Amino acid sequence: MTDGQPSKHPEADGANMGWNAVGYLLGGMAVWGFIGWLFDQWLGWDGIATGIGVIVGMFGAIYLIVRKLGV
Amino acid sequence: MAFLAEELPWPPSVEDVFLPSIAAGAWVTKFTLMVWLAVALIIVFFLVTYRAPALVPTKKQWFAESIYGFIREGVTKDVIGREGIKFAPYLTTLFCFIVVTNMFGIIPLLQVSPNAHIAFPAVLAVLSYVLFNYLGIRKHGLGKYLKMNLIPDAPKPMLIILVPIEFFSTFVLRPLTLALRLFANMFAGHMLLLVFTVGGFVLLGTNNILTQSVSLLSFAMAIILTLFEVIVAILQAYVFAVLTASYVQGALADEH
Numbered sequence: 014m015t016d017g018q019p020s021k022h023p024e025a026d027g028a029n030m031g032w033n034a035v036g037y038l039l040g041g042m043a044v045w046g047f048i049g050w051l052f053d054q055w056l057g058w059d060g061i062a063t064g065i066g067v068i069v070g071m072f073g074a075i076y077l078i079v080r081k082l083g084v
Numbered sequence: 085m086a087f088l089a090e091e092l093p094w095p096p097s098v099e100d101v102f103l104p105s106i107a108a109g110a111w112v113t114k115f116t117l118m119v120w121l122a123v124a125l126i127i128v129f130f131l132v133t134y135r136a137p138a139l140v141p142t143k144k145q146w147f148a149e150s151i152y153g154f155i156r157e158g159v160t161k162d163v164i165g166r167e168g169i170k171f172a173p174y175l176t177t178l179f180c181f182i183v184v185t186n187m188f189g190i191i192p193l194l195q196v197s198p199n200a201h202i203a204f205p206a207v208l209a210v211l212s213y214v215l216f217n218y219l220g221i222r223k224h225g226l227g228k229y230l231k232m233n234l235i236p237d238a239p240k241p242m243l244i245i246l247v248p249i250e251f252f253s254t255f256v257l258r259p260l261t262l263a264l265r266l267f268a269n270m271f272a273g274h275m276l277l278l279v280f281t282v283g284g285f286v287l288l289g290t291n292n293i294l295t296q297s298v299s300l301l302s303f304a305m306a307i308i309l310t311l312f313e314v315i316v317a318i319l320q321a322y323v324f325a326v327l328t329a330s331y332v333q334g335a336l337a338d339e340h
Contacts, residue, residue: 032327036253037249039257044252073249077250080236
């Protein structure tokens with residue numbers, strides 16, 4: 014979005030960055046949690062892959078936030 | 085007094101925003117008429133105020149100009165930049181439409197906002213979604229647009245984790261949150277007003293002086309929340325316009 018560019022309007026950027034960060038966190042957990050859940054269903058495990066998936070998703074989301082929205 | 089409470093729609097439920105049909109099956113409801121009314125109000129308002137534009141504006145012209153100026157300067161130029169000015173008319177229309185339809189939630193007799201029904205925010209979100217994707221694809225071409233949005237600057241092994249997240253947050257979560265934020269705000273506002281007004285009457289209909297006196301508090305809350313809804317109505321329209329502008333800006337941005 015507004016990553017890396019100096020901006021004249023920090024407030025607008027702040028709000029956008031906030032929504033982006035929340036989007037990444039939710040999206041990361043949802044996508045990898047779902048992929049983990051599919052593995053659980055397939056292999057008949059009782060949720061361990063979902064848990065790992067959520068953690069992988071959070072890790073990816075935080076990586077993206079630092080990379081794209083960080084200073 | 086006791087039978088009064090039995091006739092009231094209590095407790096409020098989701099069914100309260102699924103309004104009965106007026107004509108043509110489910111195709112014409114109070115919401116349909118309200119959307120027509122909103123469109124008519126906005127068209128008439130801007131036609132009247134801009135009919136004879138003067139260099140020294142009249143009060144009406146000043147009001148219309150400051151709405152347009154606010155979206156053009158405060159949203160479009162701030163978020164998209166100078167090249168974004170051509171989107172100012174769309175964003176102003178969007179902003180005005182959402183403000184007017186939101187305000188219907190607190191206008192006597194109308195008393196419910198079309199945006200409290202998920203269908204209306206969903207269509208507005210789809211419009212924004214199609215707009216920013218179309219602009220991005222037109223400017224960069226499909227391949228490059230997808231590459232810009234899906235492949236972040238990161239080492240190759242990380243991409244396996246990151247690409248699905250980027251896809252989900254850009255192409256699934258964006259329209260979803262855009263629609264849900266507006267819908268949930270207006271739906272919750274409608275429910276709150278119902279709880280405190282209808283609840284006030286229910287309390288008044290009881291046989292106990294103590295619970296009857298609490299209804300005063302309930303009505304007071306209803307009035308305070310009605311004023312609060314004015315802020316929510318404008319704020320949510322603003323947020324919707326800002327986010328649409330921000331998505332357009334993201335789609336038009338050059339590769340970094």
